[in-house]
Amino acid sequence: MVDKEQVEKEDPVVLLRPENNNKKYEALFLEIDSGQIKLPMFQREFVWEKEQSARLIDSILKGYPIGTFIFWKTKEVLRSVKEIGNHPLPETPKGDYAQYILDGQQRITSLFAIRKGIRITKEGKEIDYRDIYVNLDYEPSSDEQIVTSQKDEGKSYVSVHDLLTRKMSDLFKQAGPEKSDLIEEYKAKLTTYDFPTITIKDYPIDVACDVFSRINTGGKPLTLFEIMVAMTYDEAKGFDLALKYAELLNGSDENDDSLAKAKFDTIPEVTVLQAVAAITVESIRAKDILKIRREKFIAKWEPMVSAMFTAVNFIRTKIRVPVSQLLPYSSLLVPFTYFFHKNNNKRPTEIQAKLLAQFFYWVGLNNRYSSATETKIGEDLKKMNQILKEKQPRYSSDELSVESSDISDSWFSAGNSYIKSVLCLLASHKPRNFDDDSDVVLDNSNLKIASSRNYHHFFPKAFVEKKYPSLEPNVIANITLIDAASNNKIRAKAPSSYIAEFKDTNSKLSGSLRSHLIGSPKEFGILNDDYELFLEKRSEAIAGALNDILNPELQ
Secondary structure: OOOHHHHHHOOOOOOOOOEEEEEOHHHHHHHHHOOOEEOEOOOOOOOOOHHHHHHHHHHHHOOOOOOOEEEEEEOOOOOEOOEEOOEEOOOOOOOOOEEEEEEOHHHHHHHHHHHHOOEEEEOOEEEEOOOOEEEOOOOOOOOOOOEEOOOOOOOOEEEHHHHHHOOHHHHHHHHOHHHHHHHHHHHHHHHHOOEEEEEEEOOOHHHHHHHHHHHOOOOOOOOHHHHHHHHHOEOOOOEOHHHHHHHHHHOOOOOOOOOOOOOOOOOOHHHHHHHHHHHHHOOOOHHHHHOOOHHHHHHHHHHHHHHHHHHHHHHHHOOOOOOHHHOOOHHHHHHHHHHHHHOOOOOOOHHHHHHHHHHHHHHHHOOHHHOOHHHHHHHHHHHHHHHHOOOOOOOOHHHHOOOHHHHHOOEOOOOOHHHHHHHHHHHHOOOEOOOOOOEOOOOHHHOOOOOOOOEEEOOOHHHHHHHOOOOOOOEHHHEEEOOHHHHHHHOOOOHHHHHHHHHHHOOOHHHHHHOOOOOOOOOOOOOOOOHHHHHHHHHHHHHHHHHHHHOOOOO
């Protein structure tokens, strides 16, 4: 039986019923000019050229249908277009309904630009929408296009802008008495044309955006971030999510802290939204993100940013993953941000730190976020609550074990989460270059694809293909992280050859090799160029290091 309190907590049922109406040209114009019709910022910018606008007016004068305009009528305040060309658009009066254009932006903006005589500068070239003309030498029933953006010499024209805005007596004087009937007919056709409209009033924003996405199937679908940019915009508080995200990535004049400075600038927009949602409603489902009210989202932004920076610092210094391109999933930042927010951005205890590292590698090695990501991260927020209490979350035993054969058989791909986890392990040992023992400098731009400059096949591909044709050179056990300059010195040389050369330039070569989880050249088959032995030994070293992290001592 459902009690009263439970019923009161349920969302109210909203009856969704679109309204069908017609609007005249002047009504459309006045509603835009008074701030009642708005262009939400998740629409495309105005891109129509004058000739496209001319064809639109031509269709109206010939009585052709030009499609239905769809509006979302709401008291929600969204980020909207502030100006069209040289003309500022007014704000909607406070407390009034606004009608956001969901379909028909280009057509309505064209009609408004012509009526207002707007000038728009594109790529350094000014486009004047007063320069669209009706050719008065053609009859309305003509098969020819009677509206144009170009005037031919010797023909009689009237500007559409003038037709809509000037007195009839002035137009008669301009065109001559023989054209008066035609001018009057054209003006009447424009001003009395019925523009069909559908208005969806008081629809929830997620439904309104779904409507937008469905009717714009030919274009780029709306992203969750684009919707939230529009939803959370608050001019009074100076909050613009698009700008806030840009500042988070690249910093600002007022704040030098940034993900770019930390080499974590590959974090996508959706991960940031999910992090806000995690600390706000403990769910990252899109439908739950859309339900976060503007005020609450804005209030949680700075706490999320602080917690995310703390999480990044922990991943960089304790898990020792120096760049975001190596993360098995960017979305790993979501549970980590949640943890540090709940932990008041304090340094984790020794036990918590071990459990966080275990969780990090468990996610990557088990390809956890490759499907049903929203659900799984929701579950993992509960694991973070366990770690906060210094309790190990529950994992399947087979998920905390790595076999050396798995490592030796794993094809190297820079986009696979399992492989990225191994790369994180290699990076965590602070690898040093073989030729001079200098620190390997890792950079996001050099780690994007398997052929990138920071990745080096210890046994070069060409060498393996020639000497060991039955074995695969492109496996993770054969990959090391080194600088491009060092890579260029090695090229296709046999390991025994280039390692012997580097003994003369690097007195700490043994330590350099160990920083890549490679033991003595003799033990690992390097002196004899024994690729099969090398794969076996290095796979064992990598698997052993991973198993130590996956099974920490917590006493």
